[in-house]
Amino acid sequence: MTKNFYLYNTLSRTKELFVPLHAPNVGLYVCGPTVYGDPHLGHARSAVTFDILFRYLTHLGYKVRYVRNITDVGHLENDADEGKDKIAEKARLEQLEPMEVAQYYMNRYHDAMDKINTLRPSIEPLASGHIIEQTELISEILKNGYAYEINGSVYFDVAEYSKKHNYGKLSGRILEELQSNTRELDGQSDKKATYDFALWKKAAPEHIMRWASPWSDGFPGWHLECSVMSKKYLGNAFDIHGGGMDLIFPHHECEIAQNTAAGNAAAQYWIHNNMITLNGQKMSKSSGNFITLEQLFEGAHKLLEQAYSPMTIRFFILQAHYRSTLDFSNAAMQAAEKGLNRLLKTCDILNNLKPSDSSSLDVSFLEKDCFDALNDDLNTPVAVSVLFDGVRIINLVNEKKETLSKEDIDSLKKLYNTVIFDVLGLKKEEKGNTQLTDDLIKLVLELRQKAKENKDFSTSDKIRDELKNLGITVKDTKEGTAWEL
């Protein structure tokens, strides 16, 4: 079972034909959030990217087990491993139990992801729930001679590993440069070399998040959880590992090194989404340069000219290719909002389109071009532009300037509903009890029609004006009276 689906593999730096190890099953592991702050646009981009991958693989007929972890422990403040545990830090700040902070932000993350219509992963394992497996992996790496213990902490020995393996195979970093580019040890670390990274950290006495281990009461290094949880739930060798580009180094490079040092395999395809920038700078919590999703939904941020709905945000994200940077601006968001409305409205028109005996133009290219784009490393912006080519045609047919046969209309309906709703994961955003609203508007328009028939124009005009005040535009056409909210 091989499809014509190509994915850019960061490991080989080329687009590769996707061939799963155990078709029709596919294992997909994605690095999820560190739950110590509100989800922002950067989180949304990663989640939407891999949601579309998950949806597309499912569309292709694969049975996908999608694992996305929750980092609730072990993510150190900076990549040099000298910082405090991010979550414990926040907890002390708020005088809360660290897991209370993690639970709070995990709930917030889930709520926001539900809103932008990402499907829930098959499994969402917590780092704190897999300490045993992490200590087992450390023991394995120590046994194989690729790690060393100092004062209760265990570090990965990058120099030793590099004698036999390629540290840098994913990121392209070169060990000698890493060595010369990093500053002198400041004496606070026990590490032999700055590029070594923690597998286990001995906890300071005041550190709340701690577990017993053969080396000390402490906590695992950040990179460990993904090595362990991907293997546990997807198997030793599995298909796809995804995450943001900022995770290529050190996180994913270290993950590969850990797996290799323990004699394990890892993912076949490494897929990375690019960043969202804000005024040209990376949007991220740690840099302070970010807009949360809640602020976007509510328009509550000084940079925002208005609120943007979850589907507008989703459409904005998928209008760029996932490997391109995407710069946030109000103009781009407003264009996305307008484009999405046009696309969804066209779906309604398509569903009510009247067929002719024959088609005056060939529309078969739409399906082919659309799936060619998706098969080409999930090129969603090209797929969307193909859909817009169809929007033009559908509107011409609706205006009776072109014709389409029933067969062509049916295949377009199938294409648009499949791609827009199933694959791209867009949806109509309900603005209330639409059925009752529709029925009431219909009643009001009937009363207006009756008033017109009775030549009671003051009433019919009053109705039109009142409806306009409620945001409902009335249009009289040859077919009757139409309206839109």
Added chain:
Amino acid sequence: MTKNFYLYNTLSRTKELFVPLHAPNVGLYVCGPTVYGDPHLGHARSAVTFDILFRYLTHLGYKVRYVRNITDVGHLENDADEGKDKIAEKARLEQLEPMEVAQYYMNRYHDAMDKINTLRPSIEPLASGHIIEQTELISEILKNGYAYEINGSVYFDVAEYSKKHNYGKLSGRILEELQSNTRELDGQSDKKATYDFALWKKAAPEHIMRWASPWSDGFPGWHLECSVMSKKYLGNAFDIHGGGMDLIFPHHECEIAQNTAAGNAAAQYWIHNNMITLNGQKMSKSSGNFITLEQLFEGAHKLLEQAYSPMTIRFFILQAHYRSTLDFSNAAMQAAEKGLNRLLKTCDILNNLKPSDSSSLDVSFLEKDCFDALNDDLNTPVAVSVLFDGVRIINLVNEKKETLSKEDIDSLKKLYNTVIFDVLGLKKEEKGNTQLTDDLIKLVLELRQKAKENKDFSTSDKIRDELKNLGITVKDTKEGTAWEL
């Protein structure tokens, strides 16, 4: 900081004044769901009971840390410990990874609990995430001589424990009776006595959920997780432990024995909600006699005459005292639906009530009686009946048969809003974009009024009939035209 709040303590079999160990902080631990099936009415009753306790403690000014666990491993098929792990069993059935099943049903549980408006606990720890802590507790119990290891499994030694401690102090069970009442060992168990219970079970080779331990690759016994997670997140001694009455024995009895055997303390107050019965029988997954919450929301079960909204279900539950059995019937649910509508409508009337210079009756008893009821072991049915006494008065005032001063109206507003929404956790169920709907109905009624003024009775009658078809009843009163959905 002591309030006048009494709770029935299963341990002492009396109502006791609630005095927290570390006021204003309160630690509350509640046994959550085993996530291997859809949530049903029984889950809702437990969740609503402790949600109201959580809300009321918060209302009293306490800062509550509310921990509710998720059992995703270790709950054995039957209390005799001979069965298979419930979750692993279901997983094999569906050819899924056990954690995929657990994740699926955990999500379903959370969605249903959100719908019935239970507040999310501060921490929701997973049993599978606390294996280290569980093995540590087993080691402690072994060291103290209250457990024994046989063939890689570890059992709690109830007879040994009973020499110094009271096994049965919570449930009132007597050891000798337990012994004589249980059947002969069937040879499949390694236990010394039938009433001994598993702390650690060696996993069969095909068993997927397994962890390394000093005794075997296996999994913890079900009772262990709550001993461990309550201590971890609430401290050695803490305030309240809650759960369904069916958990008193063996689960909570075993929990107390484990804590005591390890030299730990446990909860001060043990609170248990009674069961929901269906045709007089306990409603539970394991007996197959149950209606899921989704079936209730959708009316999709052969015993249901209609769908019942989440708030109807909530109101139905809190109209019985949590320690009474509650028998499900369509008649009772329909009465709850009607009662809730009447109560919420009265809130609207109250919020628009016109004050007089003085009150023609004394309403101060309402607040006193309402909180007296809540302080008396959370007697929600009495509190609700007091609110209904007020409903009668508020309607009399609205009909101008009695009068209330501004001060009395303000204090009633505060009472009703606090108790109904904050403490009992009820809410108005939005049926769509109510503002737009309201405005449209208002417009339609204006048009009807105009038709009547023009003596165009055919139009005005047509409007009334059309609205009736949409479920909107129109009433002409002296003050004008009123309507309700």
